[in-house]
Amino acid sequence: MPEYTDLERNRYEKILRLRTQGIEPFPAKAKQSHTSAEAAAAFEQAEAAGQTEPVQVTLAGRLRAARPMGKIIFAHIEDRAGRIQLFMRVNDLGAEMMDFFNREFDLGDFVQASGHMFRTRTGEITLHVTEIKMIAKAITPLPAAKDEVVDGQVVRHASLDDAETRYRQRYADLAVNPDVRQLFRTRTAIVRALQAYLDNLDFIEVETPILQPIYGGAAAKPFVTHHNQLKQDLYLRISFELYLKRLIVGGLERVYEIGRDFRNEGVSYKHNPEFTQLEFYMAYADYHDIMKITEEMVAFVAQKVHGSTTITFHDHQIDLTPPWRRLELRQGILETAGIDIAEHPTAESLSATMTARQIKHKPGSTRGKLIDSLLGDFLEPTLIQPTFLYDYPRDISPLAKSKPGDPLTVERFEGYVGGMELCNAFSELNDPLDQEARFLEMGRDYNADDEEKHPMDEDYLRALNYGMPPTGGFGMGVDRLTMLLTGKHSIREVLLFPHLRKSDEE
RNA sequence: GGGUGUGUAGCUCAAUGGCAGAGCAGUGGCCUUUUAAGCCAUUGGUUGAGAGUUCGAGCCUCUCCACACUCACCA
Structure with a gap:
C-alpha cells in the first residue's frame, strides 16, 4: 500500500469496510443507459409531449457534489456530457441506504444511479434516485474541492491551477477542469x-x-x-x-x-x-x-x-x-531590419553589415543562417x-x-x-x-x-x-x-x- | 546553460525575524427541495530539501530540487 494521507486513509478504510459487508467497491459491471445530457433531453421531450409515464434512466459518473440535508440528499454527478443533479429521499431509499450513502460515498467516487427524471422546485432537471450503487471508489480526493454551477457555467471556487500539478497529473486536471x-x-x-x-x-x-x-x-x-x-x-x-x-x-x-x-x-x-x-x-x-x-x-x-x-x-x-498576405522574405527583412539581403550575396558581406549595425550574430555562420536570424529577430515578431x-x-x-x-x-x-x-x-x-x-x-x-x-x-x-x-x-x-x-x-x-x-x- | 520569480494543510491562499492561520474539503452532530446549501463542534503542518546567521527563521544568507516566465541554443 502506498503512503496515504489522512484523507486517503479514511477512504481506503471504506473500501475494507465495504468488502466486509460483501459489497465490492470496484465491481466488474456497470451500466449507463443515458448520458446526463441525453437524460435531460429525453425528459424535456417527454415533458413537451405531455407524456405522463416517467422517463426511466440509469446514469453513471463521478460524484462531484453532495448536499445531505437529513432525510433528503442532493448530489451532482459528472459524466462526459456534463453534470446532472441526483435527488435521494429516505421515503424511496430507506434510512439504511441513506446512511450508507452518507457514510461510504465520497466526492470523486464513480456511482451508478437509476430512477426517473423530474424537475425540482427550482426547475432543475434531476434524477429521482431509486437505486444507487458504488461502481469505483476514489481514494485520493480530487484537487478542486468545490464548484458552483451558475447559469450552466461551472465556476470553480477552489480550482486546480498549479501548472506543475496540472501537467504532471493531467488525469486530475482533466477530471476537475471541464475546459481542459x-x-x-x-x-x-x-x-x-x-x-x-x-x-x-x-x-x-x-x-x-x-x-x-x-x-x-x-x-x-x-x-x-x-x-x-x-x-x-x-x-x-x-x-x-x-x-x-x-x-x-x-x-x-x-x-x-x-x-x-x-x-x-x-x-x-x-x-x-x-x-x-x-x-x-x-x-x-x-x-x-x-x-x-x-x-x-x-x-x-x-x-x-x-x-x-x-x-x-x-x-x-x-x-x-x-x-x-504574401511577402517576399527579402522585402520583409528590408522593411524590418533595414538590410537588403540581395545586396549581400556572401556570408562575409552580410555579417559585416550586421556588425556595423550592432546586430548580434554568431561569427562564421552561413549566409542562410544569418538571414534566418534576421528573420527571427526582426521580422517574425511583426507577423501577427x-x-x-x-x-x-x-x-x-x-x-x-x-x-x-x-x-x-x-x-x-x-x-x-x-x-x-x-x-x-x-x-x-x-x-x-x-x-x-x-x-x-x-x-x-x-x-x-x-x-x-x-x-x-x-x-x-x-x-x-x-x-x-x-x-x-x-x-x-x-x-x-x-x-x-x-x-x-x-x-x-x-x-x-x-x-x-x-x-x-x- | 543564464536571468527573474514561485514553492506554507487535500485545494485556493494569509502570516513586521517573535504562539503557523483562514475558506473550502475531511471528521462528529442537526436538518425532507438544495445547488459554494445552512448551523454547531472539530481533526489536519518535516512551511520543497539541506546547511548557516540569530536568543529566536515560513520570513535573512548559501547550496540543491521542481515549476513558471524569459534569454540563449535550435540548417
Whole structure:
C-alpha cells in the first residue's frame, strides 16, 4: 500500500469496510443507459409531449457534489456530457441506504444511479434516485474541492491551477477542469478537420517509419536508440519528408501523414521534444499552389472547430480568411531590419553589415543562417496576421528547388500567424544530381565513419533517380495550430502529457 | 546553460525575524427541495530539501530540487 494521507486513509478504510459487508467497491459491471445530457433531453421531450409515464434512466459518473440535508440528499454527478443533479429521499431509499450513502460515498467516487427524471422546485432537471450503487471508489480526493454551477457555467471556487500539478497529473486536471477536457476534444476535431480537408482533395493518409536508420528532412538533433538483435543504431524521426517523397516517386501523387516527430533540442513555450506534425506532398504542384491550399485548409479547420475564421491570440484579433498576405522574405527583412539581403550575396558581406549595425550574430555562420536570424529577430515578431514569407536562402533549404535565375534562392515559404512559425513548404527538389550536391554541401558523406558527418541517404537519392514528378510539399506543427485555434500561449496546454523533468517522487 | 520569480494543510491562499492561520474539503452532530446549501463542534503542518546567521527563521544568507516566465541554443 502506498503512503496515504489522512484523507486517503479514511477512504481506503471504506473500501475494507465495504468488502466486509460483501459489497465490492470496484465491481466488474456497470451500466449507463443515458448520458446526463441525453437524460435531460429525453425528459424535456417527454415533458413537451405531455407524456405522463416517467422517463426511466440509469446514469453513471463521478460524484462531484453532495448536499445531505437529513432525510433528503442532493448530489451532482459528472459524466462526459456534463453534470446532472441526483435527488435521494429516505421515503424511496430507506434510512439504511441513506446512511450508507452518507457514510461510504465520497466526492470523486464513480456511482451508478437509476430512477426517473423530474424537475425540482427550482426547475432543475434531476434524477429521482431509486437505486444507487458504488461502481469505483476514489481514494485520493480530487484537487478542486468545490464548484458552483451558475447559469450552466461551472465556476470553480477552489480550482486546480498549479501548472506543475496540472501537467504532471493531467488525469486530475482533466477530471476537475471541464475546459481542459473540451480543449482536447477540440484538438482532436482539428486533426479530423485537417484529414477531412485533405481526403476531399484525394490525398491518402499514410504511415511511415518512426525508427529510421538515417534521419533527415529537417535541421534538428535526433534521439538515438538501438536495435539489439540487428546491432544497429536507429534514430527517432525528425521529420517524415524523405519517406513521403519516396511515395511520390512510387506514384501515389498525393500523400499526407499526421504523426509524431522527435527533436532532441530545447524546450520552450512553442517547443516540445516530441510534437505532432502534418506533412503533405502533392505531385504537379509548386509552392504557390501549396500557399493556396494552406490558407484554405487552415481557414476550413478554423471554421469547422471554431465556427469562424477570426481568432484571438495574445490580445490580437487575427483574421485567417484567405487570401493571406504574401511577402517576399527579402522585402520583409528590408522593411524590418533595414538590410537588403540581395545586396549581400556572401556570408562575409552580410555579417559585416550586421556588425556595423550592432546586430548580434554568431561569427562564421552561413549566409542562410544569418538571414534566418534576421528573420527571427526582426521580422517574425511583426507577423501577427497570417503571412506567407517566400523565397528563402538556398543554403538552409537543402531539399527545396532552386528559383529559376537566382542561384542563392529556393522556392520555399513559411507561414506565420500570431508571430509564430506555423508551417514550412516548398517546391520539392526532384533533380537527383542537384540533391546529391546539396547533401554533400551540408556535410553528408558516403564515408559515414566520421561522427561529425551524417551519412549520405543513398536510398533517397536512388528513389529520385527513378524520377520524381514536380511536387509541392508542406509541413505544419499541429500543436501550434491548436494553440492558435484555442488561444493557448503554451504548447504544454495543448499536449495531453507535455514533457517535464523527472521529479523526485517518480 | 543564464536571468527573474514561485514553492506554507487535500485545494485556493494569509502570516513586521517573535504562539503557523483562514475558506473550502475531511471528521462528529442537526436538518425532507438544495445547488459554494445552512448551523454547531472539530481533526489536519518535516512551511520543497539541506546547511548557516540569530536568543529566536515560513520570513535573512548559501547550496540543491521542481515549476513558471524569459534569454540563449535550435540548417
